Amino acid sequence: MFALLAATRFVHFAALTVLFGLLAFPFYACGPGEDAPRFPKAIKWSAVLTLISAWAVLLMMSANMGGGLASTFDPQVLQAAIGDTEFGRVWTVRLLLALAMAAMLIRPGPARDMKRLVLCGGLLASIGLTGHSAMPGGVPGIIHRLADAAHLIAAGWWIGGLLALVLAAPALGANAVRVLERFSGVGYGAVAVIVLTGLFKSAVLIATVNSSVSTAYGWTLLLKIGLFAGMGALALANRFWITPGLKRGGDPAIWLPRLRRQVMAEFALGIGVLAVVGALGAMSPPVSG
């Protein structure tokens, strides 16, 4: 049960994160006159996967609430899960949004489409409305949720942008240095947002959570810190080794594949971070009486 819930959560987060990053990429990576990459296939499939996995998460959450896989298709449990929990109400709205988004993205659209970006961003940010409680109400609660939304958007911006860079890399040619520098620029911004909102959220959480974090939970967190640090190291290698290499007039036939491999590795680590997030949210702290 745990593995299924963790896996469906992971697929949903990963598909949506990637989708947002792909939709955002043309807005910052290409200048006004340049031909922006569009990734129609990747966008279509991650939109479909976002929708399917949204259903899967709902079914797995509901089965979990009902006490096991046997209750996956129990209509009474599903009805209670949707109507009787905050998670269920928020998730129902998210499902409808995911459906609207898939309908919109299944056909290729223009490279820079604000409507599609906003819809996808809303869906990504609303994940933050499903996982919390014991949160302060009123204004502090609203601030906390805004921080959450910014955190998710920034993570999508960065991790999804990496895949966009991988997909766009073969066609970059002479544009590579410019695109890389723009990507690094917004990458710093995204990391800054992740750090600031993350610190804020941590401060609130540490103030409100008692030490109910189990050992397995702690180790999983450490694993995630390791993956994230790896991403950071690769990002620095990109910035201070590959970009200058290309800028010096290094042979693109050597440096572009190098760039592609390095960004792919960074993206893989990002997917690893999302897998850990999927698992963490499905974990229960050891509760007894």
Place this chain on the structure above:
Amino acid sequence: MKIITTAAIALALSLGIASGALAHAKLVKSDPPAGGQAKDKSNIELTFSEEISGKLSGAEVKDSAGARLASTSMIDQKEKGLMVMMKAPLKPGDYKLDWHAVASDDGHRTTGTVAFSVK
């Protein structure tokens, strides 16, 4: 590097704790208490740390032979409580109550057992 380490820790803490350990309904107290004696032989009261869903939460009481005894349960949303009412008053002996609770907000399920006796 420092900023990245900080970012890593912050991200891990925020995403991790936020989505995991917060909203689970834990048993705060029970009447009778775990390991204690029941004075009221027909009603058992559990109090949780969170609001719980009435449709998805419940409990069952078993005697020392493991046989399930008929009961109904209902929740008291304001008190974050679950009231278990036995169909027939409990006879002297040892009992176990298995509860399951689903938090009203994030839908996480928790379970637990309270052992008690009746004299």
